[in-house]
Amino acid sequence: MSGAEPVPSPGAGAPTGRPTRRPQPRTGASAVASLSLNLAPMIDMTFLLLIFFVLTTSFHPPEGILGAKLTEAGPVPGRVALPISPIIVRVRTTGPAVADFAIQIDNFAAQPASFAELAQFLRDIRRNEGFDEETPVVIVAPADTTWEHVVECWNAAVRAACRNISFGGEG
Amino acid sequence: MAAKGKIRGSSLGFNMTPMIDIVFLLIIFFVLVSNYSSAERVPVELPNPYKSQARKVKVTDRVIVNCQWSASGPDGQPGVVYRAGPNPPEPLERISDRLAAARAAAAAEGRELIAVIRADRRLPFEDVRAVMRMITENQIEQMRLVAQAGEEP
Numbered sequence: 001m002s003g004a005e006p007v008p009s010p011g012a013g014a015p016t017g018r019p020t021r022r023p024q025p026r027t028g029a030s031a032v033a034s035l036s037l038n039l040a041p042m043i044d045m046t047f048l049l050l051i052f053f054v055l056t057t058s059f060h061p062p063e064g065i066l067g068a069k070l071t072e073a074g075p076v077p078g079r080v081a082l083p084i085s086p087i088i089v090r091v092r093t094t095g096p097a098v099a100d101f102a103i104q105i106d107n108f109a110a111q112p113a114s115f116a117e118l119a120q121f122l123r124d125i126r127r128n129e130g131f132d133e134e135t136p137v138v139i140v141a142p143a144d145t146t147w148e149h150v151v152e153c154w155n156a157a158v159r160a161a162c163r164n165i166s167f168g169g170e171g
Numbered sequence: 172m173a174a175k176g177k178i179r180g181s182s183l184g185f186n187m188t189p190m191i192d193i194v195f196l197l198i199i200f201f202v203l204v205s206n207y208s209s210a211e212r213v214p215v216e217l218p219n220p221y222k223s224q225a226r227k228v229k230v231t232d233r234v235i236v237n238c239q240w241s242a243s244g245p246d247g248q249p250g251v252v253y254r255a256g257p258n259p260p261e262p263l264e265r266i267s268d269r270l271a272a273a274r275a276a277a278a279a280e281g282r283e284l285i286a287v288i289r290a291d292r293r294l295p296f297e298d299v300r301a302v303m304r305m306i307t308e309n310q311i312e313q314m315r316l317v318a319q320a321g322e323e324p
Binding site: 148 | 319
């Protein structure tokens, strides 16, 4: 056999001692570009959200609810029959300042000087026989008493765990 | 030359990461502290009782009566202004009509209407008592008072 052996083509046959190089595809540059993240829309939305919250946020003190149940309206609206032996708390405003008020409790010697003392009185009175959480507490205030002082009385009664609180009016 | 160009290109880049971090922190802050007030809650200086027992409670089937203190009331004098929810200031008689209509609608559906009074702390009791009287006349038995909320126990 003296047939001629096929001549390997350059770079495709036996090792020549030098690594062969394949031509790189030209699409490499565009592949890298497609991986980049376009942040512009996200930043737009983020700034819009930020502006929205900055403009709409208002820092009000939180408000809550004090429960109350009105007695059922009778034939004469606005007048209700008082239950037996209620605790009648009278409050009146005595001056322009918040601390200008006076509290008086009908038929009891103790006269609280503050709303904290009123709450304590309403708690302590339940140690006596005939008084419990259901004992009616009627808050009576003259017409010119500020609403703040009336609500303070109401809050003190709620703090004392009184469940039957109502309003009365003088005159 | 190529290496030089690459350095120049990267030095022109703007690192927005810290800015986006700050912006996101601000957004999270505002989302957490935002208190979406309804239109019914018109600005009123609420009473802030000592150790307030007022709690954030969701009241459905409610009608809110706002009693605002105004430096120029209906007659130009400082005094009370009544508003039924987000409505403009109205006389108490008109609000009573609204209450009656709301109560009738609630009763037709078997629901009990709750009247919520948001009154300014500076008002005299007689102005708020007039609202209570109106509520009673409309045979609404449930009433709630609004004050500044205290801390939960």
